[in-house]
Amino acid sequence: MLNALLGQKLVIATPRPGTTRSCVLGVYASDDPPTQVAFVDTPGLERPKGALGRVLIDSAKQGLVDCDVVVFVTEAPKASAPPQVNEKDATVLKTLEVSNVPVILAINKVDRLKAKDRLFGFIEAYQKKRSFDAVVPISATRGTNLQALLGEIRERLPEGLLYDSDFLTDRPERFFVSELVREAAMLNTRQEIPYGIACELDSYREENGLLRIEGTLIVEKQSHKAIVIGNQGETIKKISTEAREQIEAFLQRKVYLRLWVKAIPGWTRDPIKARQLAIKEGEA
Ligand SMILES: Nc1nc2c(ncn2[C@@H]2O[C@H](COP(=O)(O)OP(=O)(O)OP(=O)(O)O)[C@@H](O)[C@H]2O)c(=O)[nH]1
Ligand SMILES: [Mg+2]
Incomplete structure (x- = not known):
């Protein structure tokens, strides 16, 4: 999703869980309207047990420090799945309870969902768990609704541009x-x-x-x-x-x-x- 938002490949993505380990900064910039969004990609907050799992959770929590908005990314339900919050997401949402910044729910991979009306029940189930400040179904691979997501994020950011116009990341x-x-x-x-x-x-x-x-x-x-x-x-x-x-x-x-x-x-x-x-x- 971050790569799609940035329009270039910056972070790695694989079908395997536990791909992201270190938090990575990626700055989105646009002139019209003048916008900078400093995204921090984090590991997933719910991980297999063991020392590495705990290290990844610590790393993810670090990424949540000092942010203005959280984008909680989940994926569209499989066609046969009942419209409910999956167990892992429920655990992560608990972690977010202590945070008092706006939380936007991004439902990714809607390209896989043929019957889009199934999203309604799914969104309702998530809204029951906590009240999200916005909900945006997206497809990172197809680019669907990414501008809408950026708009929701932008609306909730403080004013001001922090970075040089060509600044992308702080990692070497x-x-x-x-x-x-x-x-x-x-x-x-x-x-x-x-x-x-x-x-x-x-x-x-x-x-x-x-x-x-x-x-x-x-x-x-x-x-x-x-x-x-x-x-x-x-x-x-x-x-x-x-x-x-x-x-x-x-x-x-x-x-x-x-x-x-x-x-x-x-x-x-x-x-x-x-x-x-x-x-x-x-x-x-
Ligand atoms: N069909 C579909 N697949 C997607 C989409 N976005 C990402 N994927 C795939 O989903 C898989 C997981 O992507 P990642 O970016 O590694 O997921 P992550 O949530 O960052 O996972 P971790 O870093 O392991 O915590 C990859 O194989 C992506 O290619 C999408 O919009 N549609
Ligand atoms: Mg990742």
């Missing part, structure tokens, strides 16, 4: 590069492996006009290492190629990328390691 280039590597690794692995993947960049330097990047994919079990490498290295090769293409598109230049795979057994269950490996603070 390297952060997004390591995220794109992690995204490619998550997209090419299955079951519990993606959740236990972290990425660290070991070197990032110019050499003869080429950007040379070396990085390590960290997995949480020895057995996962062999799977990420794949038969005759085919999986890691695919991950490297996809990551390199994404990095080249992001940086608009040619890069050389080399990846290693390392197991740090149980890192997602160790509170200190989970924090160190999953959350990038300031510099990546």
Whole structure:
């Protein structure tokens, strides 16, 4: 959704839960009317248990500090589902009870819902849980209603432009590069492996006009290492190629990328390691 709002790919997205780990700032800007919206993408507030899960919840809560508006993103119900608030959303809405900023409900993925009238019962069920300041059905992939969502957000922001007109994010280039590597690794692995993947960049330097990047994919079990490498290295090769293409598109230049795979057994269950490996603070 953030990428669609910004009109460019800034943050990573995969079908796997737990994709976003560190909060990421992305500034939307428009001249007509003059608008800046500083979006902070956060991890989901309801996550699998374990040390990494707790780290992600802390990270998400950090993203809620000092914001003027919360956009609570849920997804349109499946055709067969009864119109009710799902359990995970109910838990997250409890967390938001302490916040006294406006909360906008964005119902994403309406492109998947053929019978749009099913939304009415769904919205009613959410409004019963708490009174949202606005409700906007959207589709991030199709771009449906994004302007309406921006309008609802804008109306609730304080006046004034805080950033230079071309300012996009406060994270360094390297952060997004390591995220794109992690995204490619998550997209090419299955079951519990993606959740236990972290990425660290070991070197990032110019050499003869080429950007040379070396990085390590960290997995949480020895057995996962062999799977990420794949038969005759085919999986890691695919991950490297996809990551390199994404990095080249992001940086608009040619890069050389080399990846290693390392197991740090149980890192997602160790509170200190989970924090160190999953959350990038300031510099990546
Ligand atoms: N059909 C459809 N799929 C979408 C839409 N928006 C996002 N998705 C897909 O939904 C999946 C999850 O997207 P993410 O952006 O990773 O979701 P998230 O809520 O940020 O999840 P975490 O970062 O894991 O907490 C991805 O596969 C997206 O491509 C949409 O409007 N329609
Ligand atoms: Mg995310």
